[in-house]
Ligand SMILES: Nc1ncnc2c1ncn2[C@@H]1O[C@H](COP(=O)(O)OP(=O)(O)OP(=O)(O)O)[C@@H](O)[C@H]1O
Protein backbone atom coordinates (compact mmCIF):
# COMPACT_ATOMS: atom_id res chain seq x y z
CA UNK A 1 0.00 0.00 0.00
CA UNK A 2 2.79 2.33 1.00
CA UNK A 3 4.80 1.50 -2.11
CA UNK A 4 1.75 2.25 -4.17
CA UNK A 5 1.35 5.63 -2.53
CA UNK A 6 5.03 6.40 -3.04
CA UNK A 7 4.63 5.44 -6.66
CA UNK A 8 1.70 7.84 -7.08
CA UNK A 9 3.64 10.61 -5.35
CA UNK A 10 6.64 10.17 -7.58
CA UNK A 11 4.45 10.13 -10.71
CA UNK A 12 2.83 13.34 -9.53
CA UNK A 13 6.11 15.08 -8.82
CA UNK A 14 7.43 13.85 -12.18
CA UNK A 15 4.47 15.42 -14.00
CA UNK A 16 4.79 18.60 -11.98
CA UNK A 17 8.50 18.82 -12.74
CA UNK A 18 7.87 18.21 -16.44
CA UNK A 19 5.33 21.02 -16.49
CA UNK A 20 7.71 23.40 -14.75
CA UNK A 21 10.48 22.49 -17.16
CA UNK A 22 8.21 23.13 -20.14
CA UNK A 23 7.30 26.48 -18.67
CA UNK A 24 10.98 27.29 -18.22
CA UNK A 25 11.63 26.33 -21.85
CA UNK A 26 8.75 28.60 -22.87
CA UNK A 27 10.36 31.48 -21.02
CA UNK A 28 13.62 30.74 -22.83
CA UNK A 29 11.92 31.04 -26.23
CA UNK A 30 10.30 34.27 -25.15
CA UNK A 31 13.47 35.90 -23.88
CA UNK A 32 15.83 34.64 -26.56
CA UNK A 33 14.38 37.18 -28.99
CA UNK A 34 14.55 39.97 -26.46
CA UNK A 35 17.17 42.55 -27.54
CA UNK A 36 19.98 43.16 -26.77
CA UNK A 37 21.54 39.72 -26.98
CA UNK A 38 24.38 39.02 -24.52
CA UNK A 39 27.03 38.11 -27.10
CA UNK A 40 29.99 38.34 -24.80
CA UNK A 41 28.58 36.02 -22.19
CA UNK A 42 27.44 33.62 -24.94
CA UNK A 43 30.95 33.46 -26.40
CA UNK A 44 32.42 32.98 -22.95
CA UNK A 45 30.06 30.07 -22.29
CA UNK A 46 30.82 28.42 -25.64
CA UNK A 47 34.51 28.59 -24.93
CA UNK A 48 34.01 27.32 -21.43
CA UNK A 49 31.93 24.32 -22.53
CA UNK A 50 34.34 23.37 -25.29
CA UNK A 51 37.34 23.82 -23.08
CA UNK A 52 35.85 21.83 -20.25
CA UNK A 53 34.80 18.76 -22.23
CA UNK A 54 37.06 18.61 -25.29
CA UNK A 55 39.71 16.38 -23.78
CA UNK A 56 37.34 14.02 -22.01
CA UNK A 57 35.11 13.65 -25.06
CA UNK A 58 38.10 13.05 -27.34
CA UNK A 59 39.68 10.41 -25.11
CA UNK A 60 36.37 8.61 -24.64
CA UNK A 61 35.66 8.70 -28.37
CA UNK A 62 39.10 7.33 -29.18
CA UNK A 63 38.82 4.47 -26.73
CA UNK A 64 35.30 3.58 -27.84
CA UNK A 65 36.40 3.40 -31.47
CA UNK A 66 39.42 1.33 -30.54
CA UNK A 67 37.65 -1.10 -28.25
CA UNK A 68 34.59 -1.44 -30.44
CA UNK A 69 36.71 -2.48 -33.39
CA UNK A 70 38.92 -4.80 -31.34
CA UNK A 71 35.85 -6.53 -29.93
CA UNK A 72 34.01 -7.00 -33.21
CA UNK A 73 36.99 -8.01 -35.32
CA UNK A 74 37.25 -11.71 -34.35
CA UNK A 75 33.55 -12.27 -34.93
CA UNK A 76 33.67 -10.51 -38.28
CA UNK A 77 36.63 -12.65 -39.33
CA UNK A 78 34.77 -15.76 -38.27
CA UNK A 79 31.83 -14.69 -40.43
CA UNK A 80 34.14 -13.83 -43.28
CA UNK A 81 32.88 -10.26 -43.21
CA UNK A 82 35.97 -8.39 -42.06
CA UNK A 83 35.83 -6.21 -45.16
CA UNK A 84 32.55 -4.84 -43.80
CA UNK A 85 34.10 -3.75 -40.54
CA UNK A 86 34.73 -0.08 -41.44
CA UNK A 87 31.16 0.38 -42.65
CA UNK A 88 29.65 -1.33 -39.65
CA UNK A 89 31.77 0.57 -37.15
CA UNK A 90 31.25 3.95 -38.79
CA UNK A 91 27.49 3.55 -39.03
CA UNK A 92 27.20 2.51 -35.39
CA UNK A 93 29.42 5.33 -34.24
CA UNK A 94 27.84 8.09 -36.27
CA UNK A 95 24.27 7.03 -35.82
CA UNK A 96 24.26 6.16 -32.19
CA UNK A 97 27.38 5.61 -30.15
CA UNK A 98 29.06 8.97 -30.78
CA UNK A 99 25.98 11.11 -30.06
CA UNK A 100 24.79 9.22 -27.02
CA UNK A 101 28.16 8.79 -25.32
CA UNK A 102 29.09 12.42 -25.88
CA UNK A 103 25.70 13.61 -24.68
CA UNK A 104 25.95 11.53 -21.53
CA UNK A 105 29.45 12.78 -20.79
CA UNK A 106 28.27 16.34 -21.32
CA UNK A 107 25.21 15.77 -19.15
CA UNK A 108 27.61 14.71 -16.41
CA UNK A 109 30.14 17.40 -16.94
CA UNK A 110 28.33 20.42 -18.34
CA UNK A 111 24.83 19.80 -17.00
CA UNK A 112 26.07 19.39 -13.45
CA UNK A 113 28.50 22.29 -13.84
CA UNK A 114 25.75 24.66 -14.91
CA UNK A 115 23.45 23.37 -12.18
CA UNK A 116 26.08 23.89 -9.49
CA UNK A 117 27.18 27.28 -10.80
CA UNK A 118 23.72 28.79 -11.09
CA UNK A 119 22.65 27.05 -7.89
CA UNK A 120 25.42 28.62 -5.88
CA UNK A 121 24.77 31.97 -7.53
CA UNK A 122 21.14 31.66 -6.47
CA UNK A 123 21.77 30.75 -2.84
CA UNK A 124 24.46 33.41 -2.38
CA UNK A 125 22.13 36.03 -3.91
CA UNK A 126 24.42 36.72 -6.87
CA UNK A 127 21.45 36.33 -9.19
CA UNK A 128 19.54 38.93 -7.17
CA UNK A 129 22.57 41.19 -7.23
CA UNK A 130 22.54 40.98 -11.03
CA UNK A 131 18.92 41.88 -11.11
CA UNK A 132 19.41 45.04 -9.08
CA UNK A 133 22.37 45.90 -11.31
CA UNK A 134 20.08 46.48 -14.26
CA UNK A 135 20.51 43.02 -15.75
CA UNK A 136 17.88 40.47 -16.61
CA UNK A 137 19.50 37.40 -15.03
CA UNK A 138 17.41 34.98 -17.07
CA UNK A 139 18.70 36.47 -20.29
CA UNK A 140 22.24 36.91 -19.07
CA UNK A 141 22.72 33.53 -17.42
CA UNK A 142 20.10 31.13 -18.73
CA UNK A 143 19.58 32.09 -22.37
CA UNK A 144 23.31 32.26 -23.08
CA UNK A 145 24.02 28.91 -21.43
CA UNK A 146 21.21 27.05 -23.17
CA UNK A 147 22.23 28.44 -26.55
CA UNK A 148 25.86 27.58 -25.88
CA UNK A 149 25.12 23.94 -25.06
CA UNK A 150 22.78 23.69 -28.07
CA UNK A 151 25.58 24.84 -30.33
CA UNK A 152 28.58 23.21 -28.71
CA UNK A 153 27.34 19.69 -28.05
CA UNK A 154 26.77 18.93 -31.76
CA UNK A 155 30.31 20.15 -32.43
CA UNK A 156 31.68 17.96 -29.68
CA UNK A 157 29.76 14.99 -31.10
CA UNK A 158 31.22 15.51 -34.56
CA UNK A 159 34.67 15.70 -33.09
CA UNK A 160 34.10 12.62 -30.98
CA UNK A 161 32.85 10.71 -34.07
CA UNK A 162 35.98 11.67 -35.96
CA UNK A 163 38.30 10.61 -33.16
CA UNK A 164 36.41 7.34 -32.67
CA UNK A 165 36.75 6.52 -36.37
CA UNK A 166 40.42 7.28 -36.15
CA UNK A 167 40.74 4.89 -33.21
CA UNK A 168 38.96 2.23 -35.19
CA UNK A 169 41.24 2.86 -38.16
CA UNK A 170 44.31 2.36 -35.98
CA UNK A 171 43.15 -1.13 -35.04
CA UNK A 172 42.40 -2.01 -38.63
CA UNK A 173 45.73 -0.60 -39.71
CA UNK A 174 47.76 -2.49 -37.16
CA UNK A 175 45.84 -5.75 -37.18
CA UNK A 176 44.63 -5.89 -40.75
CA UNK A 177 47.08 -3.70 -42.62
CA UNK A 178 44.30 -1.49 -43.97
CA UNK A 179 45.57 1.85 -45.32
CA UNK A 180 44.16 5.22 -44.30
CA UNK A 181 42.69 5.89 -47.76
CA UNK A 182 41.14 2.48 -48.03
CA UNK A 183 39.62 2.67 -44.57
CA UNK A 184 38.08 6.07 -45.02
CA UNK A 185 36.94 5.28 -48.56
CA UNK A 186 34.96 2.45 -47.04
CA UNK A 187 33.63 4.70 -44.32
CA UNK A 188 32.46 7.42 -46.66
CA UNK A 189 30.88 4.88 -49.00
CA UNK A 190 28.94 3.41 -46.10
CA UNK A 191 27.66 6.62 -44.55
CA UNK A 192 24.68 8.13 -46.27
CA UNK A 193 23.07 11.48 -45.75
CA UNK A 194 20.22 9.65 -44.04
CA UNK A 195 22.69 8.35 -41.46
CA UNK A 196 24.41 11.61 -40.83
CA UNK A 197 21.60 14.15 -40.93
CA UNK A 198 19.17 12.76 -38.31
CA UNK A 199 22.09 11.79 -36.08
CA UNK A 200 23.40 15.34 -36.13
CA UNK A 201 19.99 16.93 -35.81
CA UNK A 202 19.23 15.05 -32.64
CA UNK A 203 22.42 16.26 -31.00
CA UNK A 204 21.09 19.82 -31.09
CA UNK A 205 18.15 18.59 -29.05
CA UNK A 206 20.53 16.80 -26.68
CA UNK A 207 22.46 20.02 -26.21
CA UNK A 208 19.32 22.00 -25.62
CA UNK A 209 18.07 19.46 -23.08
CA UNK A 210 21.35 19.45 -21.15
CA UNK A 211 21.48 23.24 -20.96
CA UNK A 212 17.80 23.51 -20.12
CA UNK A 213 17.87 21.03 -17.25
CA UNK A 214 21.11 22.39 -15.79
CA UNK A 215 19.81 25.96 -15.88
CA UNK A 216 16.37 25.05 -14.58
CA UNK A 217 17.77 23.14 -11.63
CA UNK A 218 20.31 25.80 -10.77
CA UNK A 219 18.05 28.79 -11.28
CA UNK A 220 15.48 27.49 -8.80
CA UNK A 221 17.97 26.02 -6.35
CA UNK A 222 16.84 26.12 -2.72
CA UNK A 223 17.99 25.12 0.73
CA UNK A 224 21.32 26.85 0.96
CA UNK A 225 24.68 25.42 0.08
CA UNK A 226 23.58 21.86 0.83
CA UNK A 227 21.03 22.28 -1.92
CA UNK A 228 23.71 23.04 -4.50
CA UNK A 229 25.16 19.52 -4.41
CA UNK A 230 21.72 17.98 -4.73
CA UNK A 231 20.96 20.35 -7.58
CA UNK A 232 24.07 19.32 -9.52
CA UNK A 233 23.23 15.68 -8.96
CA UNK A 234 19.61 16.04 -10.02
CA UNK A 235 20.70 17.94 -13.12
CA UNK A 236 22.86 15.00 -14.26
CA UNK A 237 20.16 12.41 -13.64
CA UNK A 238 17.39 14.36 -15.34
CA UNK A 239 19.50 15.52 -18.25
CA UNK A 240 20.62 11.93 -18.93
CA UNK A 241 17.05 10.68 -18.76
CA UNK A 242 15.94 13.38 -21.14
CA UNK A 243 18.76 12.51 -23.53
CA UNK A 244 17.61 8.87 -23.61
CA UNK A 245 13.99 9.86 -24.15
CA UNK A 246 14.97 12.22 -26.96
CA UNK A 247 17.20 9.59 -28.52
CA UNK A 248 14.42 7.05 -28.48
CA UNK A 249 12.02 9.57 -30.02
CA UNK A 250 14.55 10.51 -32.66
CA UNK A 251 15.08 6.87 -33.63
CA UNK A 252 11.32 6.30 -33.87
CA UNK A 253 10.81 9.37 -36.03
CA UNK A 254 13.75 8.52 -38.29
CA UNK A 255 12.39 5.03 -38.65
CA UNK A 256 9.01 6.30 -39.81
CA UNK A 257 10.58 8.57 -42.40
CA UNK A 258 13.08 6.10 -43.80
CA UNK A 259 10.94 2.97 -44.03
CA UNK B 260 9.76 65.29 15.28
CA UNK B 261 10.48 64.37 11.69
CA UNK B 262 7.69 66.42 10.23
CA UNK B 263 10.12 68.92 8.70
CA UNK B 264 12.09 66.23 6.88
CA UNK B 265 11.34 64.67 3.55
CA UNK B 266 10.54 60.95 3.47
CA UNK B 267 12.46 59.11 0.72
CA UNK B 268 10.86 55.73 1.32
CA UNK B 269 7.33 55.15 2.52
CA UNK B 270 6.06 51.66 3.21
CA UNK B 271 2.39 51.42 4.03
CA UNK B 272 0.59 48.29 5.28
CA UNK B 273 2.98 45.94 3.53
CA UNK B 274 1.86 42.31 3.62
CA UNK B 275 3.62 39.20 2.39
CA UNK B 276 2.60 35.57 2.79
CA UNK B 277 4.46 32.40 1.79
CA UNK B 278 1.93 29.57 1.53
CA UNK B 279 0.03 30.00 4.77
CA UNK B 280 2.95 31.59 6.59
CA UNK B 281 2.16 35.26 7.06
CA UNK B 282 5.58 36.90 7.24
CA UNK B 283 4.67 40.58 7.00
CA UNK B 284 1.32 41.77 8.25
CA UNK B 285 0.53 45.41 7.52
CA UNK B 286 4.08 46.61 8.12
CA UNK B 287 4.41 50.38 7.95
CA UNK B 288 7.47 52.63 8.10
CA UNK B 289 9.15 55.68 6.63
CA UNK B 290 12.76 56.53 5.89
CA UNK B 291 13.66 60.22 5.98
CA UNK B 292 16.31 61.91 3.94
CA UNK B 293 19.78 61.69 5.44
CA UNK B 294 18.91 59.44 8.35
CA UNK B 295 20.12 55.98 9.28
CA UNK B 296 17.29 53.72 10.27
CA UNK B 297 18.08 50.44 11.98
CA UNK B 298 15.58 47.60 11.79
CA UNK B 299 15.92 44.81 14.31
CA UNK B 300 13.97 41.59 14.54
CA UNK B 301 14.45 37.94 15.33
CA UNK B 302 15.87 35.60 12.74
CA UNK B 303 13.07 34.65 10.36
CA UNK B 304 10.94 37.65 11.28
CA UNK B 305 10.88 38.83 7.67
CA UNK B 306 13.50 41.58 7.61
CA UNK B 307 15.14 40.30 4.45
CA UNK B 308 11.77 39.71 2.85
CA UNK B 309 10.76 43.30 3.64
CA UNK B 310 13.91 44.81 2.17
CA UNK B 311 13.66 42.56 -0.91
CA UNK B 312 10.09 43.73 -1.50
CA UNK B 313 11.37 47.27 -1.23
CA UNK B 314 13.74 46.86 -4.18
CA UNK B 315 11.33 44.78 -6.23
CA UNK B 316 13.11 41.44 -5.87
CA UNK B 317 10.03 39.96 -4.27
CA UNK B 318 6.40 40.76 -5.01
CA UNK B 319 4.25 41.76 -2.07
CA UNK B 320 0.63 40.72 -1.62
CA UNK B 321 -0.71 43.95 -0.17
CA UNK B 322 0.18 47.47 0.75
CA UNK B 323 2.07 50.24 -0.94
CA UNK B 324 5.73 51.11 -1.39
CA UNK B 325 6.83 54.55 -2.46
CA UNK B 326 10.50 55.27 -3.23
CA UNK B 327 11.53 58.85 -3.85
CA UNK B 328 7.98 59.81 -4.68
CA UNK B 329 7.38 56.96 -7.11
CA UNK B 330 5.01 54.08 -6.51
CA UNK B 331 6.80 50.76 -6.90
CA UNK B 332 3.69 48.84 -7.98
CA UNK B 333 2.79 51.00 -10.93
CA UNK B 334 6.37 51.45 -12.07
CA UNK B 335 7.54 50.17 -15.49
CA UNK B 336 10.78 48.23 -15.89
CA UNK B 337 12.80 51.25 -17.04
CA UNK B 338 11.78 53.34 -14.04
CA UNK B 339 12.50 50.44 -11.72
CA UNK B 340 16.01 50.20 -13.16
CA UNK B 341 16.42 53.93 -12.73
CA UNK B 342 15.37 53.61 -9.08
CA UNK B 343 17.81 50.74 -8.62
CA UNK B 344 20.70 53.03 -9.54
CA UNK B 345 19.62 55.34 -6.73
CA UNK B 346 19.08 52.62 -4.16
CA UNK B 347 22.13 50.52 -3.35
CA UNK B 348 21.63 47.08 -1.86
CA UNK B 349 24.22 45.31 0.25
CA UNK B 350 23.30 41.63 0.35
CA UNK B 351 23.44 39.51 3.49
CA UNK B 352 26.36 37.40 2.23
CA UNK B 353 28.09 40.08 0.11
CA UNK B 354 26.98 38.33 -3.12
CA UNK B 355 30.16 39.09 -5.07
CA UNK B 356 30.20 37.37 -8.47
CA UNK B 357 32.76 34.68 -7.85
CA UNK B 358 33.58 34.13 -11.51
CA UNK B 359 34.68 37.77 -11.84
CA UNK B 360 37.62 39.73 -10.46
CA UNK B 361 37.12 42.63 -8.07
CA UNK B 362 37.45 45.05 -10.97
CA UNK B 363 34.82 43.22 -13.02
CA UNK B 364 32.55 43.01 -10.01
CA UNK B 365 32.63 46.77 -9.66
CA UNK B 366 32.34 47.48 -13.36
CA UNK B 367 29.34 45.22 -13.71
CA UNK B 368 26.64 47.56 -12.32
CA UNK B 369 28.29 50.53 -13.98
CA UNK B 370 28.23 49.02 -17.45
CA UNK B 371 24.87 47.40 -16.98
CA UNK B 372 23.09 50.58 -16.06
CA UNK B 373 24.42 52.10 -19.26
CA UNK B 374 21.12 53.81 -20.00
CA UNK B 375 21.97 56.14 -17.15
CA UNK B 376 25.74 56.38 -17.36
CA UNK B 377 26.27 56.01 -21.08
CA UNK B 378 29.06 53.91 -22.55
CA UNK B 379 32.05 54.02 -20.26
CA UNK B 380 35.42 53.38 -21.90
CA UNK B 381 37.99 52.87 -19.21
CA UNK B 382 36.25 52.55 -15.87
CA UNK B 383 39.45 52.20 -13.84
CA UNK B 384 39.32 55.69 -12.25
CA UNK B 385 35.74 55.11 -11.07
CA UNK B 386 36.59 51.62 -9.82
CA UNK B 387 39.65 52.92 -7.97
CA UNK B 388 37.67 55.74 -6.42
CA UNK B 389 35.08 53.31 -5.07
CA UNK B 390 37.76 50.90 -3.85
CA UNK B 391 39.69 53.69 -2.15
CA UNK B 392 36.60 54.81 -0.31
CA UNK B 393 36.50 51.38 1.36
CA UNK B 394 40.28 51.30 1.75
CA UNK B 395 40.94 48.35 -0.57
CA UNK B 396 42.51 49.86 -3.68
CA UNK B 397 45.22 47.18 -3.78
CA UNK B 398 42.72 44.34 -4.30
CA UNK B 399 41.56 45.45 -7.74
CA UNK B 400 42.90 42.44 -9.60
CA UNK B 401 42.11 39.75 -7.04
CA UNK B 402 39.34 37.19 -7.29
CA UNK B 403 36.66 37.03 -4.56
CA UNK B 404 37.95 33.68 -3.28
CA UNK B 405 41.23 35.37 -2.39
CA UNK B 406 39.50 37.81 -0.05
CA UNK B 407 38.55 37.45 3.60
CA UNK B 408 34.94 37.80 4.73
CA UNK B 409 35.47 41.36 5.91
CA UNK B 410 37.17 42.36 2.66
CA UNK B 411 34.32 40.83 0.65
CA UNK B 412 31.87 42.90 2.64
CA UNK B 413 33.88 46.05 1.84
CA UNK B 414 34.14 45.20 -1.85
CA UNK B 415 30.40 44.67 -1.91
CA UNK B 416 30.03 48.12 -0.37
CA UNK B 417 32.30 49.55 -3.03
CA UNK B 418 30.20 47.88 -5.70
CA UNK B 419 27.17 49.61 -4.25
CA UNK B 420 28.93 52.97 -3.89
CA UNK B 421 30.18 53.06 -7.46
CA UNK B 422 26.68 54.03 -8.61
CA UNK B 423 26.62 56.91 -6.08
CA UNK B 424 23.28 55.89 -4.64
CA UNK B 425 21.12 58.23 -2.56
CA UNK B 426 19.81 55.40 -0.42
CA UNK B 427 21.67 52.30 0.77
CA UNK B 428 19.99 49.21 2.13
CA UNK B 429 22.23 47.03 4.28
CA UNK B 430 21.09 43.48 5.02
CA UNK B 431 22.99 42.37 8.12
CA UNK B 432 26.31 44.00 7.23
CA UNK B 433 28.17 42.61 10.22
CA UNK B 434 26.83 39.06 10.45
CA UNK B 435 29.51 36.39 10.26
CA UNK B 436 32.37 38.77 11.02
CA UNK B 437 34.50 38.95 14.13
CA UNK B 438 33.85 41.85 16.55
CA UNK B 439 36.85 43.88 15.39
CA UNK B 440 36.03 43.57 11.70
CA UNK B 441 32.38 44.30 12.50
CA UNK B 442 33.46 47.48 14.19
CA UNK B 443 35.47 48.48 11.11
CA UNK B 444 32.51 47.86 8.84
CA UNK B 445 30.24 49.92 11.08
CA UNK B 446 32.75 52.78 11.11
CA UNK B 447 32.94 52.58 7.35
CA UNK B 448 29.17 52.73 7.05
CA UNK B 449 29.14 55.82 9.22
CA UNK B 450 31.83 57.51 7.15
CA UNK B 451 30.02 56.65 3.92
CA UNK B 452 26.86 58.14 5.35
CA UNK B 453 28.74 61.33 6.18
CA UNK B 454 30.69 61.61 2.93
CA UNK B 455 27.94 60.76 0.49
CA UNK B 456 25.01 62.09 2.57
CA UNK B 457 23.07 58.90 1.94
CA UNK B 458 19.97 57.76 3.72
CA UNK B 459 20.22 54.16 4.87
CA UNK B 460 18.25 51.28 6.23
CA UNK B 461 20.38 48.88 8.24
CA UNK B 462 19.09 45.47 9.20
CA UNK B 463 21.05 43.99 12.05
CA UNK B 464 21.06 41.76 15.13
CA UNK B 465 24.08 43.56 16.44
CA UNK B 466 23.09 45.84 19.34
CA UNK B 467 26.47 47.59 19.42
CA UNK B 468 26.21 48.36 15.74
CA UNK B 469 22.70 49.69 16.25
CA UNK B 470 23.70 51.95 19.13
CA UNK B 471 26.57 53.40 17.17
CA UNK B 472 24.86 54.01 13.89
CA UNK B 473 21.12 54.40 14.42
CA UNK B 474 19.39 57.76 14.25
CA UNK B 475 16.16 55.87 14.73
CA UNK B 476 15.19 52.24 15.21
CA UNK B 477 12.28 49.99 14.37
CA UNK B 478 11.60 46.61 15.91
CA UNK B 479 9.98 44.19 13.51
CA UNK B 480 8.04 41.64 15.56
CA UNK B 481 5.27 39.33 14.30
CA UNK B 482 5.21 41.03 10.94
CA UNK B 483 4.44 44.50 12.23
CA UNK B 484 6.32 47.63 13.19
CA UNK B 485 6.16 46.80 16.89
CA UNK B 486 8.12 49.71 18.30
CA UNK B 487 9.87 52.76 16.95
CA UNK B 488 12.22 55.31 18.48
CA UNK B 489 15.81 56.21 19.19
CA UNK B 490 18.15 53.64 20.70
CA UNK B 491 17.84 55.24 24.14
CA UNK B 492 14.07 55.35 24.01
CA UNK B 493 13.77 51.68 23.15
CA UNK B 494 16.48 50.68 25.61
CA UNK B 495 14.49 52.34 28.39
CA UNK B 496 11.26 50.53 27.53
CA UNK B 497 9.76 48.16 30.09
CA UNK B 498 8.04 45.98 27.48
CA UNK B 499 9.60 42.49 27.78
CA UNK B 500 9.41 41.92 24.01
CA UNK B 501 11.51 45.03 23.46
CA UNK B 502 13.78 44.34 26.42
CA UNK B 503 14.66 40.96 24.90
CA UNK B 504 16.68 42.73 22.22
CA UNK B 505 18.70 44.89 24.58
CA UNK B 506 19.48 42.61 27.49
CA UNK B 507 23.20 42.34 27.94
N1 LIG C 1 11.07 32.30 -1.06
C1 LIG C 1 10.52 31.93 0.11
N2 LIG C 1 9.63 30.92 0.14
C2 LIG C 1 9.06 30.54 1.30
N3 LIG C 1 9.32 31.09 2.49
C3 LIG C 1 10.20 32.10 2.52
C4 LIG C 1 10.85 32.58 1.34
N4 LIG C 1 11.67 33.59 1.68
C5 LIG C 1 11.54 33.74 3.00
N5 LIG C 1 10.66 32.86 3.52
C6 LIG C 1 10.26 32.76 4.92
O1 LIG C 1 9.99 34.03 5.40
C7 LIG C 1 10.44 34.17 6.74
C8 LIG C 1 11.29 35.41 6.87
O2 LIG C 1 12.51 35.24 6.18
P1 LIG C 1 13.63 36.35 6.15
O3 LIG C 1 14.71 35.83 5.31
O4 LIG C 1 13.02 37.65 5.79
O5 LIG C 1 14.08 36.41 7.66
P2 LIG C 1 15.10 37.42 8.31
O6 LIG C 1 14.31 38.24 9.26
O7 LIG C 1 15.86 38.12 7.29
O8 LIG C 1 16.01 36.42 9.12
P3 LIG C 1 17.60 36.39 9.25
O9 LIG C 1 17.91 37.32 10.35
O10 LIG C 1 17.90 34.99 9.61
O11 LIG C 1 18.18 36.80 7.95
C9 LIG C 1 11.19 32.90 7.08
O12 LIG C 1 10.36 32.12 7.92
C10 LIG C 1 11.38 32.21 5.77
O13 LIG C 1 11.26 30.82 5.94
Ligand SMILES: [Mg+2]
Nearest residue numbers: 306307351430
Ligand atom coordinates in the same frame (compact mmCIF):
# COMPACT_ATOMS: atom_id res chain seq x y z
MG1 LIG D 1 17.81 38.04 6.51
